[in-house]
Amino acid sequence: MAETYGWAGKILRVNLTTGEITTQDDAKYHKYIGGMGMAYRIMYEEAPMELDPYDEKALVIFGVGPLTGAGVPCSGRMNVTFRSTWSKGHSIIDAHMGGHIGSMLKYAGYDGIVVSGISEKPVYLRIEDGEVSLEDASEIWGKGTFAANKWMVEQNGREFETASIGPAGENGILMSNMMNNGGHSGGGGLGCIMGSKKVKALAIYGTQAVHVADAKKVLELNNYVMSDLMGSNNNHVVPTVAQSWSEYENASTRWTGHPGLTWGAAEGGPVDTGESPPGEPTKMGYRCQKAVFDWGDLVEKYTVKMTGCATCPVRCYGSLVVPALEEKTGVKAAHANTCMANGAYAKLLPSFQDIAEEGDGEFMAGYLGCTIADDLGLWDNYGDLSATLVYFMNNDCELLKKILPEEEFNSIPWDKRNAGDPTFIKDMLELIASNKGEISHLADGAYNVSERYHDILGDEYIHSQAMTLWGPIGGKRHHGNECAAQVGLLTNIIYNRDGMCHTIVNITGSGLPYDLQKSIIEEIFGAGALDKPKAYTPMNENKAKFAKFGVIRQVIHDSMTLCNWVWPMTFSPRKDRGYKGDLSVEAQYMTAVTGKEWTEDSLNEAAERVIQLQRAMTVEAFGTTDMRNEHDVVSNFIFDMDPDFKAFEEGTVKLDRDDWQTALTMFYKEFGWDETTGAPTRATLEKFGLTDVADALAAKNLLPA
Numbered sequence: 001m002a003e004t005y006g007w008a009g010k011i012l013r014v015n016l017t018t019g020e021i022t023t024q025d026d027a028k029y030h031k032y033i034g035g036m037g038m039a040y041r042i043m044y045e046e047a048p049m050e051l052d053p054y055d056e057k058a059l060v061i062f063g064v065g066p067l068t069g070a071g072v073p074c075s076g077r078m079n080v081t082f083r084s085t086w087s088k089g090h091s092i093i094d095a096h097m098g099g100h101i102g103s104m105l106k107y108a109g110y111d112g113i114v115v116s117g118i119s120e121k122p123v124y125l126r127i128e129d130g131e132v133s134l135e136d137a138s139e140i141w142g143k144g145t146f147a148a149n150k151w152m153v154e155q156n157g158r159e160f161e162t163a164s165i166g167p168a169g170e171n172g173i174l175m176s177n178m179m180n181n182g183g184h185s186g187g188g189g190l191g192c193i194m195g196s197k198k199v200k201a202l203a204i205y206g207t208q209a210v211h212v213a214d215a216k217k218v219l220e221l222n223n224y225v226m227s228d229l230m231g232s233n234n235n236h237v238v239p240t241v242a243q244s245w246s247e248y249e250n251a252s253t254r255w256t257g258h259p260g261l262t263w264g265a266a267e268g269g270p271v272d273t274g275e276s277p278p279g280e281p282t283k284m285g286y287r288c289q290k291a292v293f294d295w296g297d298l299v300e301k302y303t304v305k306m307t308g309c310a311t312c313p314v315r316c317y318g319s320l321v322v323p324a325l326e327e328k329t330g331v332k333a334a335h336a337n338t339c340m341a342n343g344a345y346a347k348l349l350p351s352f353q354d355i356a357e358e359g360d361g362e363f364m365a366g367y368l369g370c371t372i373a374d375d376l377g378l379w380d381n382y383g384d385l386s387a388t389l390v391y392f393m394n395n396d397c398e399l400l401k402k403i404l405p406e407e408e409f410n411s412i413p414w415d416k417r418n419a420g421d422p423t424f425i426k427d428m429l430e431l432i433a434s435n436k437g438e439i440s441h442l443a444d445g446a447y448n449v450s451e452r453y454h455d456i457l458g459d460e461y462i463h464s465q466a467m468t469l470w471g472p473i474g475g476k477r478h479h480g481n482e483c484a485a486q487v488g489l490l491t492n493i494i495y496n497r498d499g500m501c502h503t504i505v506n507i508t509g510s511g512l513p514y515d516l517q518k519s520i521i522e523e524i525f526g527a528g529a530l531d532k533p534k535a536y537t538p539m540n541e542n543k544a545k546f547a548k549f550g551v552i553r554q555v556i557h558d559s560m561t562l563c564n565w566v567w568p569m570t571f572s573p574r575k576d577r578g579y580k581g582d583l584s585v586e587a588q589y590m591t592a593v594t595g596k597e598w599t600e601d602s603l604n605e606a607a608e609r610v611i612q613l614q615r616a617m618t619v620e621a622f623g624t625t626d627m628r629n630e631h632d633v634v635s636n637f638i639f640d641m642d643p644d645f646k647a648f649e650e651g652t653v654k655l656d657r658d659d660w661q662t663a664l665t666m667f668y669k670e671f672g673w674d675e676t677t678g679a680p681t682r683a684t685l686e687k688f689g690l691t692d693v694a695d696a697l698a699a700k701n702l703l704p705a
């Protein structure tokens with residue numbers, strides 16, 4: 001194997017059926033950057049879309065990019081690629097796992113793990129540098145992720161990073177995930193796929209160096225990024241309250257730390273988060289008081305600290321200890337998480353019992369739900385599972401009564417729900433994760449739920465604003481039309497799940513005044529690229545360019561592997577920079593780390609190669625070139641919401657149906673796809689070195705005419 005910088009230079013291959021473990025040089029995949037891109041090419045070559053997702057030949061690919069483990073800020077990510085079991089078409093999807101396990105995989109000497117086959121018995125994959133083995137996991141099969149990860153650390157040593165599926169994945173629940181021992185999950189149905197292969201967990205420890213070509217330049221870039229460019233979580237560059245250094249403040253940002261707001265349960269006494277102005281990187285970890293952002297000031301006293309992923313100075317996971325909840329419910333007091341996981345399951349209750357003080361019931365219910373779901377290995381899919389349960393329980397459980405046998409319905413402790421008892425959430429999630437009874441099918445994903453109960457639901461459920469799916473293939477809207485109108489929604493349709501694309505919302509949610517955002521964005525993408533919130537205008541070509549940028553940058557980040565919650569650095573928190581960021585930094589890091597010359601254009605080209613391959617694979621999975629009418633259809637609520645408003649009137653985020661078709665056409669044109677169908681053309685595939693892909697599509701009559 002030739003010496004490489006950034007990349008470890010090899011991938012690990014594990015065949016669960018035969019027990020064979022081998023390694024492979026991965027240099028041929030470097031033009032796909034790594035992580036997501038590398039995994040897509042491997043999947044294309046070895047596991048065609050005709051395969052059933054549960055087939056023995058189906059793959060799960062854990063991948064990290066050249067920046068992970070190289071000391072780059074917010075590079076502690078791992079991409080996981082596999083086939084969807086729950087969205088229409090069963091096409092290729094990704095999960096994204098944070099914490100420290102991705103960096104540890106690189107330290108062990110690997111850029112990825114390709115898992116194939118099916119084990120006869122429960123196993124876990126143990127990696128300690130070059131010593132790799134499949135170990136018996138019978139003792140932890142059936143246990144929750146907390147106990148499983150604890151057991152593996154006890155068996156192997158505290159230096160190991162571990163990740164485990166829970167009972168939900170073992171039992172074949174489609175909405176299931178894999179949780180590492182820091183509370184970070186890999187969703188997308190990963191738990192279900194790993195469970196079908198009888199793989200309970202990973203345990204990884206590495207002691208090898210990640211060599212970089214120009215260590216001095218990496219350190220210079222780190223200082224520049226953390227002093228001049230980086231904001232808080234989601235690259236919010238404005239604090240929530242006025243501070244001595246800030247020109248602006250905005251209550252909706254995640255730069256929540258400020259004088260008087262504390263880590264109230266910190267060891268040794270409360271720690272004041274204080275001011276953390278730009279130019280002082282050592283204070284960055286105080287900026288994001290994310291638990292308070294999610295749940296309000298009442299959780300300040302339960303906050304031990306903020307935690308997060310390897311090499312991340314921002315720290316967006318609220319680490320809490322809530323003794324009163326454990327005393328009342330038996331659910332463990334200490335846990336850490338962020339974002340949707342924190343509050344989604346509280347919605348299962350129509351009212352809330354207070355636990356320790358007046359008004360804390362909703363927080364306690366949400367915290368309990370998050371903790372139980374993580375232990376069971378249940379994935380919420382950006383609110384899909386919780387929204388589906390609420391949808392079926394509305395109106396005195398009218399729909400639930402129609403789908404459940406009477407005995408099963410009556411066995412559910414409805415008295416607890418009526419009383420606002422948070423342990424109802426625990427009972428309900430455990431019931432679903434057990435995969436016993438009809439109710440577990442509500443965790444099949446919205447597309448499958450709609451198909452299974454279509455005689456009862458019609459099309460209303462799948463297209464409803466209550467479900468907020470970007471489209472009826474089953475993907476949740478993840479910062480869509482409410483975020484830069486057509487631009488945000490276009491970033492969703494590329495994927496076969498929720499978009500998981502934060503590039504655009506990092507801009508619109510930055511906290512900067514709209515006029516300032518507009519001037520910076522229009523300098524890059526041209527006039528009319530960014531509308532004022534709730535004052536949208538018809539589609540134009542510069543919006544299409546802006547949307548393409550959103551997708552390209554996400555693919556860059558998931559391939560490098562960087563955190564798309566913080567990157568890219570489109571804006572800066574510094575007034576002396578005019579609040580302008582620097583979009584060249586990713587390419588500069590790639591050059592410094594790998595020793596190969598990368599520019600913003602060459603990095604964009606590599607990322608677009610990945611998107612072209614993904615789109616071609618999606619065409620294969622759907623068996624049609626007509627992506628416009630089979631894949632890219634969006635939900636009716638996007639056009640029908642706010643009935644008292646017309647599209648483009650100030651005060652609404654609804655879109656116009658005809659204008660949306662124009663948006664698709666312009667977006668397709670930006671990617672070089674057929675403007676009628678949205679499928680990649682031969683000329684475009686060949687442009688990106690994908691002639692073999694074009695030939696394969698042609699043989700299946702899946703190239704546009």
